[in-house]
Amino acid sequence: MNITLFNKKYWVRRFGEQKEVRGYFTAGYSDFVASLNVHPMGADQMQALPEGERKLKRLEAHGSDVLIVANQDTGIKGDLLLYDGDWYECVSAQKWDHTILSHLNYQFVIVPNDASRSVDTANPPTADPATWKGDEST
Numbered sequence: 001m002n003i004t005l006f007n008k009k010y011w012v013r014r015f016g017e018q019k020e021v022r023g024y025f026t027a028g029y030s031d032f033v034a035s036l037n038v039h040p041m042g043a044d045q046m047q048a049l050p051e052g053e054r055k056l057k058r059l060e061a062h063g064s065d066v067l068i069v070a071n072q073d074t075g076i077k078g079d080l081l082l083y084d085g086d087w088y089e090c091v092s093a094q095k096w097d098h099t100i101l102s103h104l105n106y107q108f109v110i111v112p113n114d115a116s117r118s119v120d121t122a123n124p125p126t127a128d129p130a131t132w133k134g135d136e137s138t
Contacts, residue, residue: 009129010034013080014068018075061107067093088108088111092106092107
């Protein structure tokens with residue numbers, strides 16, 4: 001359930017429609033703040049990196065903001081969530097409306113830091129999402 005008392009504000013990156021430019025597909029993006037309750041999906045969802053560091057591969061979140069889900073068939077990029085310095089792509093957003101505390105339940109997977117997604121994750125917002133008013137530069 002999404003009790004907003006437990007929510008924090010996080011940066012979310014949303015992509016526009018993809019366009020082909022000189023043989024490459026590109027899409028602009030905009031960053032905004034969403035109020036979410038984010039938590040790891042479990043210790044078994046950790047990724048061991050060559051440097052010995054461990055990162056969460058999957059996150060679960062609850063909130064009332066409508067987030068765009070990645071769709072591999074159509075090529076639509078899902079919204080990205082900036083969590084603890086890493087970007088995670090929204091792969092599921094299901095409406096849970098079976099109680100008075102209806103909300104959306106999201107699932108996110110980590111975005112690899114390789115060249116194929118580096119343009120999507122470049123220039124993360126530097127402003128604090130908790131104090132961002134929507135009219136400041138990100």
